[in-house]
């Protein structure tokens with residue numbers, strides 16, 4: 565009998581229970597489901613701000629919405645450039661286009677797929693307005709270095725922590741607090757969930773004000789029915805917020821459990837390395853283990869992924885079909901028949917990102933409900949692959 569690997573689309577792979585049911589009932593019985601007049605979203609903001617030691621947390625409809633708010637806060641003029649990574653969810657890039665700015669893709673560190681600060685520095689030009697860094701799979705990206713780079717050039721640094729709840733930077737701070745704005749996601753597949761939802765963190769009062777206005781139709785509620793600036797409706801509902809608060813209380817245990825079993829797998833795989841195959845094990849420091857990545861420099865990722873899948877292990881090669889600098893989108897119109905602001909734009913090659921996605925990167929879905937049994941099954945399957953004739 566093959567061992568079942570719990571996943572985030574089923575009850576056995578989530579931490580949703582009586583606390584979330586009670587939270588929903590509390591909101592429904594209150595008669596107020598909208599966060600403009602309710603109390604849950606404001607309470608969630610206070611709790612997340614306190615956890616992260618941030619002055620402001622702004623709850624919104626999704627991680628993508630939080631990223632859109634962060635780009636609004638950075639205030640690019642149309643045609644300005646924002647430097648980001650080609651290995652991420654499209655939610656990082658869509659808000660750049662939505663603000664009529666131009667995404668510029670910098671290449672990544674081949675050891676973990678996170679932005680390479682030297683590659684970012686080489687792309688900074690007169691139109692650069694911001695840098696968006698992603699803590700990929702929960703591994704800390706080099707946000708401290710990027711913050712110094714951003715400060716030197718007068719740029720905003722945005723940290724996308726959708727996959728990185730409680731990821732720690734080398735100085736001990738949480739990822740999301742090194743930049744001018746940090747963003748989080750509560751979508752179904754993240755560490756904690758309310759189906760969809762997001763938060764933007766900042767210490768800056770002016771950036772917080774811009775983000776709050778954009779999330780609520782440019783409407784300063786204290787000033788009457790008057791609209792100060794362009795905004796959409798990106799509000800989180802009280803139902804989402806109540807579930808998110810119950811989930812937030814469980815977050816430390818979720819991350820701790822993921823760290824425990826990921827640490828066990830690293831130890832077990834390290835013991836296999838004398839097989840002369842370099843497995844490219846992830847560095848555990850500060851990692852929040854949204855997924856467990858391996859980098860196989862010999863290009864074996866698709867083969868090993870197929871071998872692990874055949875053994876019932878949720879493993880895939882590449883993470884994306886193609887890195888975002890190679891997406892079909894760059895040859896298509898952006899608005900109607902217009903390619904504005906991308907008229908002459910074609911993303912530059914990112915050879916390290918392209919190699920990771922095509923041949924060297926392997927990911928194993930990770931989960932707080934894995935046990936040492938799951939670690940053993942994965943280790944045996946990898947050992948079987950390495951020892952194959």
Ligand SMILES: *Cc1c(COP(=O)(O)O)cnc(C)c1O
Nearest residue numbers: 626627628653655656726749751
């Ligand atoms: C999930 C994700 C997003 C988008 O978040 P949604 O809540 O799904 O909109 C953005 N960036 C990264 C890195 C993600 O993993």
